[in-house]
Amino acid sequence: MLITVDLHSGIPVYRQIIEQVRFHVASGLLAPGDELPSTRALSAELAVNPMTVSKAYGLLEKEGVVERRPGLPLVVRARRRRAVQRERVEQLRMALAPAVTAARQLGIDGDDATGIFREMLGGAAGSDRTGATAAPPGRRVS
Amino acid sequence: MLITVDLHSGIPVYRQIIEQVRFHVASGLLAPGDELPSTRALSAELAVNPMTVSKAYGLLEKEGVVERRPGLPLVVRARRRRAVQRERVEQLRMALAPAVTAARQLGIDGDDATGIFREMLGGAAGSDRTGATAAPPGRRVS
DNA sequence: CCCGGCGTATTACTTGACCTATACACCGGT
DNA sequence: ACCGGTGTATAGGTCAAGTAATACGCCGGG
Numbered sequence: 131m132l133i134t135v136d137l138h139s140g141i142p143v144y145r146q147i148i149e150q151v152r153f154h155v156a157s158g159l160l161a162p163g164d165e166l167p168s169t170r171a172l173s174a175e176l177a178v179n180p181m182t183v184s185k186a187y188g189l190l191e192k193e194g195v196v197e198r199r200p201g202l203p204l205v206v207r208a209r210r211r212r213a214v215q216r217e218r219v220e221q222l223r224m225a226l227a228p229a230v231t232a233a234r235q236l237g238i239d240g241d242d243a244t245g246i247f248r249e250m251l252g253g254a255a256g257s258d259r260t261g262a263t264a265a266p267p268g269r270r271v272s
Numbered sequence: 273m274l275i276t277v278d279l280h281s282g283i284p285v286y287r288q289i290i291e292q293v294r295f296h297v298a299s300g301l302l303a304p305g306d307e308l309p310s311t312r313a314l315s316a317e318l319a320v321n322p323m324t325v326s327k328a329y330g331l332l333e334k335e336g337v338v339e340r341r342p343g344l345p346l347v348v349r350a351r352r353r354r355a356v357q358r359e360r361v362e363q364l365r366m367a368l369a370p371a372v373t374a375a376r377q378l379g380i381d382g383d384d385a386t387g388i389f390r391e392m393l394g395g396a397a398g399s400d401r402t403g404a405t406a407a408p409p410g411r412r413v414s
Numbered sequence: 415c416c417c418g419g420c421g422t423a424t425t426a427c428t429t430g431a432c433c434t435a436t437a438c439a440c441c442g443g444t
Numbered sequence: 445a446c447c448g449g450t451g452t453a454t455a456g457g458t459c460a461a462g463t464a465a466t467a468c469g470c471c472g473g474g
Contacts, residue, residue: 142432149377156379169451179434184452201441201450218378222388225374230392232367235291236360237298240393246364247389250372251382284462311421321464326422343420343471 132159133167135176143178147186148193155195155206162208166196274301275309277318285320289328290335297337297348304350308338 133150135143154160166172169187173180187204190196194217197207233243275292277285296302308314311329315322329346332338336359339349375385 144432153377156377168449170449181435181452182433185432188452198451203450218380219388221378222371222374222380222385223392225371226389226392229364229367229371229389232364233393235295235298236363238360238364240390243364243393244386244390246361247368247371248382248386250365250368251375251385286462310419312419323422323465324463327462330422340421 131175133172133176135178137178143176144182144186144189147172147176147183148190151186151190152193152195160206162206164206165203166205168203273317275314275318277320279320285318286324286328286331289314289318289325290332293328293332294335294337302348304348306348307345308347310345 132154133147135146137143139146151160151166160166166187167175169180169183173183176183187196187198191198191204194207194209197205199205229243229247233240274296275289277288279285281288293302293308302308308329309317311322311325315325318325329338329340333340333346336349336351339347341347371385371389375382
């Protein structure tokens with residue numbers, strides 16, 4: 131089972147699913163063309179409502195990570211390296227925007243701020259408020 | 273009127289108040305010892321409930337930005353430069369944490385991520401999702 | 415003393431996010 | 445035609461955040 135869920139983590143289930151699929155794709159564990167479990171199959175494994183899985187899959191499709199083909203199972207989408215890289219950078223920019231605002235408000239020098247960021251990137255993967263840790267968390271369900 | 277509010281921005285009013293006071297203190301517009309409007313006075317100006325202002329003031333006090341003295345008006349707190357700087361760095365770290373997670377998940381190289389951050393810091397102050405822009409936004413209310 | 419300012423504890427309403435239950439429509443094999 | 449599989453639209457239920465209404469206690473000046 132690639133995907134697991136912690137119902138008591140406070141993190142919405144559909145987000146946990148999205149994060150884990152994204153991570154597995156980014157890590158290469160899921161390659162383009164690989165099939166994902168059907169909405170109902172995954173919902174049964176995770177003991178959640180099919181609609182919850184459907185929501186996650188729908189967002190993953192809108193995000194371009196995954197592709198739906200009528201009748202056939204959901205597959206990981208193949209994309210050009212260029213496009214992938216552009217999207218990754220865009221994602222990072224969005225995650226960075228609040229920090230940029232904060233640095234300005236706090237009057238922190240650009241070089242200092244950059245230094246702090248670099249230091250945090252270098253350190254061990256600590257816990258974070260999003261629960262979106264580098265390695266999929268939570269107890270196994272199936 | 274130093275503090276203004278946009279009721280239709282989607283950003284909680286009490287947060288808007290906090291952000292603006294923080295910003296004015298950081299910018300020097302509000303100096304240590306300066307007095308803030310009373311809970312009721314500000315609530316009247318902004319056309320919100322006194323409890324909303326009280327919540328904002330309470331959090332600002334817990335944050336150490338401001339000081340309550342029984343009977344007397346709320347004042348901007350004087351603090352050591354060292355402590356101020358430490359707190360600023362801590363604030364920035366918190367704002368940066370999600371971006372660090374994102375960079376790891378996306379598999380973006382540390383140097384690349386740092387470069388993007390530096391570039392964003394250098395650019396003009398763009399809009400952001402938090403509404404915590406460098407200059408207090410919103411229409412005047414009073 | 416008391417009255418008008420202050421701050422806030424308590425309670426309740428509104429809203430949005432999240433999840434579920436239900437039910438509908440589609441498709442391929444028999 | 446039916447049946448077992450698929451996906452999802454719709455509506456409702458639950459919960460927490462944000463705000464408001466109300467009401468209480470405190471203090472200083474007349």
